[in-house]
Amino acid sequence: VRQGRTYSIALVGATGIIGREILSILEEREFPVGRLKLFASEKSEGEVLEFHSAEVPVSRLKQGVFKEVDLTFFSAGPTSSQEFAPEAVREGAIVIDTSNAFRMDPFVPLVVPEVNRQALLDHRGIIASPRSSTIQLVLILKPLHDAARIKRIVVSTYQAVSDTGRRGVEELDQQIRDLFNFHDVTIDVFPHQIAFNCLPQCGVPLENDYTEEEVGIANETKKIMGDDRMALTATTATIPVFYGDSESVNIETERKLSAHEVRLLLAQAPGIAVVDHLARVQYPQSLHTVGTDKVFVGRIREDHSVEHGVNLWIAADNLRKGGALNAVQIAEALLLEKL
């Protein structure tokens, strides 16, 4: 990636939970950042963030700021992306958007580089990064689909409160402290108490009685895998963990895959770590994903309730591979492709 040239980067939503992670991953991976502009909402104006030992002030978004910017990351939610991403493109920047604003837009590539980096070739200025639950899922579906064609997937998720941003993290923390001190619990970010509870809802309710997260996983998976025949149904739940999303995945394939073959295929695929030895109580755990870059997969078992079935369990850091890391990997792929 580095050939001496550096790039002028902007980051919208710099003080958010994903924004801060993008900044730290750009640093970690020595992304060739030249000029760096940080933006956030009004209430973060004047904050200063550190990047490679330099102090970078956080400004408010306004017209004209994207001139002379090569690449802009948007991680401030869909409203901000809808308002400012097209403007950034007009001012000459390429946009990598981690929000839900453009994911299903037919003119916007939705990219997980290990799975469909070729989709980048068609971009018109905006590239979308999928939701966390989709990213970890498609990473393990891809090698299995290539080998045996996946017909149907039934997925149930176990999602962390950080999927809802820093306020979700703070709410779980505060509710537990209140309960342990015999105080009343305050409910604000989640629709119900999340401490010591399990909520079968991620994202807003849609009219078909599915949640936005459930429909999003299905649609994004089909778009990224480029196969409309692939059937997928999802049930999404938030559990009281801070970081790390897990998923229970049941897969039906056209051609039979033994558990052994699945393990081999996944072990050879990029971005995946197989942790699968039940007898030694080794399997993916949300807690162990924190700060890591891989999608962990384990509990791989043949499912004999259907002709060619496989069960498995995946977990990944929802803020890194599920968010910031995937966005930075898209940027790296763009540089490699000289797009």
Place this chain on the structure above:
Amino acid sequence: VRQGRTYSIALVGATGIIGREILSILEEREFPVGRLKLFASEKSEGEVLEFHSAEVPVSRLKQGVFKEVDLTFFSAGPTSSQEFAPEAVREGAIVIDTSNAFRMDPFVPLVVPEVNRQALLDHRGIIASPRSSTIQLVLILKPLHDAARIKRIVVSTYQAVSDTGRRGVEELDQQIRDLFNFHDVTIDVFPHQIAFNCLPQCGVPLENDYTEEEVGIANETKKIMGDDRMALTATTATIPVFYGDSESVNIETERKLSAHEVRLLLAQAPGIAVVDHLARVQYPQSLHTVGTDKVFVGRIREDHSVEHGVNLWIAADNLRKGGALNAVQIAEALLLEKL
């Protein structure tokens, strides 16, 4: 049930998490208890429990204690049931066992009264109560199976630490206190830290790479439903909640069921409460099950990834309907049948 006659009752495992709940449910439901004998392990000997304002001492199990006992509840784990239940039967008592010792024994009825009370007619002294995750599942499967024949079920569980008894509850509590006080976490009951973590394992690992809980749900469901053609695959996980087990259930039926029909069928079935209004963020929550007797069902949606599919979410108090209550309901059914 009450016709003036009372019954001599013994309770093995009286000081355990399920034992105490059995005692309190016998009281609540005014079960016609005459004499009451309480048993527990050596370390609880000498404890005294209250029953209808009387103080009842806890003794150690030994030969001869079941003479003149009509009905014995066993809730002290499989080893104790294996050792003493046959003896209790020889001494003339009927045994209701909440442990895993006899559930799959072909000569032992496995009973959820709302679903298969007729199985009680064949008992030979021991009646088994299923595991918590099976009980709540078969309750909602039964009316759907009767209406449309269930072909296949894919279930993922979200289980509470109290499934592992009082020590499981204490471990989650202690780990959270330690973490919030910057102390190291002690791991004892669960194979890994359970606070703020999600473990895709309930029960011991088996040789086929499934856990004992996963195989148990499948086998028990088939036995209770009396239909070997019903295919079921399960993935079980423990999440950091104290009480209340939840399950994400995907069902494929022979005949089509609309979401509306499913709601009607379940609303009319015994032991079930339908809580299903996603737009108003109403659905079953583990926290809301605590202290209740119903299996809550919601998130009912047609699943178009398969010809006749339905998704739904269930939750129940794992210690009451999932444990103690079902055992007491078996006892009530025995009395009604005069068995």
